Amino acid sequence: VQLVESGGGSVQTGGSLRLSCVASGFPFSRNCMSWFRQAPGKVRELVAFISPDGMTGYTDSVKGRFTVSKDNAKNTLYLQMNSLKPEDTAPYYCARSPDSSGWCHRDDLYVHWAQGTQVTVSS
Secondary structure (H helix, E strand, O other): OEEEEEOOEEEEOOOOEEEEEEEEOOOHHHOEEEEEEOOOOOOOEEEEEEOOOOOEEEOHHHOOOEEEEEEHHHOEEEEEEOOOOHHHOEEEEEEEEOOOOOOOOOHHHOOEEOOOEEEEEEO
């Protein structure tokens, strides 16, 4: 299993970034995929998930601003982040859950992680 992220960077408040995560070594289209973040001193947070059939979910703080999507033909997961705020600053990680039950919102089921990409939002 390999997950390789790209797309992080530094923006000002209100800016946008798009993260990408290229997956290999597992049936990407049939797995739950998610984006997590963990700011310094804070617990890890499941930011957004997408199920095998395309259902999505978001933590409250990013609803209406972030959009998770995937391209099964390219084995790629995306996170479009708009209207960024300083509190969005954190390393972001894409992750995979091999669980077949479909509980994509359960953060304890994610077992494979990318290396992380830093997102920094300045005020």
